[in-house]
Amino acid sequence: MSESTNIVWHDSEVTKQERQEQNNHKSAVLWFTGLSGSGKSTVSVALEKELHEIGVHTYRLDGDNVRHGLNKNLGFSPEDRTENIRRIGEVANLMVDAGLVTLTAFISPYREDRDRARKLLGEKEFIEVYVKCSVEACEERDPKGLYKKARAGEIKGFTGIDAPYEEPVEPEVTIETDKQTLEESVQVVIDHLQQKGYIG
Numbered sequence: 001m002s003e004s005t006n007i008v009w010h011d012s013e014v015t016k017q018e019r020q021e022q023n024n025h026k027s028a029v030l031w032f033t034g035l036s037g038s039g040k041s042t043v044s045v046a047l048e049k050e051l052h053e054i055g056v057h058t059y060r061l062d063g064d065n066v067r068h069g070l071n072k073n074l075g076f077s078p079e080d081r082t083e084n085i086r087r088i089g090e091v092a093n094l095m096v097d098a099g100l101v102t103l104t105a106f107i108s109p110y111r112e113d114r115d116r117a118r119k120l121l122g123e124k125e126f127i128e129v130y131v132k133c134s135v136e137a138c139e140e141r142d143p144k145g146l147y148k149k150a151r152a153g154e155i156k157g158f159t160g161i162d163a164p165y166e167e168p169v170e171p172e173v174t175i176e177t178d179k180q181t182l183e184e185s186v187q188v189v190i191d192h193l194q195q196k197g198y199i200g
């Protein structure tokens with residue numbers, strides 16, 4: 001890939017802070033990470049609905065959806081997953097600049113890739129939400145039948161089966177979807193946003 005040259009940053013006259021003030025809440029990314037079937041999509045969808053209902057401006061980026069468009073040229077090799085997460089970090093950064101509480105739901109299995117996104121966004125605007133769920137429980141749920149295919153050898157390099165998932169070390173929030181209900185998980189994240197002053 002060639003790098004762009006002769007490009008100059010052009011500032012806007014409306015700042016992120018002004019957008020946040022108009023919205024009446026701060027902006028940040030809620031970075032959901034966890035195994036396939038752990039509940040990233042389910043929890044982020046329910047959480048976004050609740051946030052929207054209380055007047056928070058949101059947008060949700062989901063692995064399956066983004067891989068249909070922006071990242072349709074990427075597969076599941078380690079290099080492609082890294083590029084997937086790099087692009088999502090950049091898109092999330094733009095959305096946070098636009099004043100949105102941005103919810104991303106990607107397996108994002110590599111710590112280094114998540115930490116790169118954290119560094120890009122900055123500590124205050126990157127909230128890592130570890131969707132913790134045992135691989136056994138995810139496999140039992142198998143909402144898309146992918147674990148079955150992975151066990152049968154029809155999918156190679158499936159996260160948790162024959163590809164790694166590196167657990168977060170110090171996530172801002174952990175939800176345990178094999179122990180908590182969906183409603184409890186959503187509430188844990190809302191409590192965090194309120195306690196840390198992101199939303200009123």
Ligand SMILES: Nc1ncnc2c1ncn2[C@@H]1O[C@H](COP(=O)(O)OS(=O)(=O)O)[C@@H](OP(=O)(O)O)[C@H]1O
Binds near residue numbers: 081082157
């Ligand atoms: N090999 C392999 N490993 C893991 N997942 C696979 C694979 N092949 C396809 N899928 C489907 O792709 C979804 C994961 O995409 P992500 O963009 O979140 O993955 S990653 O962050 O780049 O690792 C994942 O969606 P979720 O189940 O929502 O996590 C799967 O439906």
Ligand SMILES: Nc1ncnc2c1ncn2[C@@H]1O[C@H](COP(=O)(O)OP(=O)(O)O)[C@@H](O)[C@H]1O
Binds near residue numbers: 036040043141178181
């Ligand atoms: N407490 C829970 N929280 C979230 N999802 C749950 C819970 N209990 C069962 N589920 C089910 O687990 C599955 C999670 O799938 P999904 O949200 O697509 O996960 P992911 O996006 O991480 O792949 C769904 O079928 C959901 O209904």
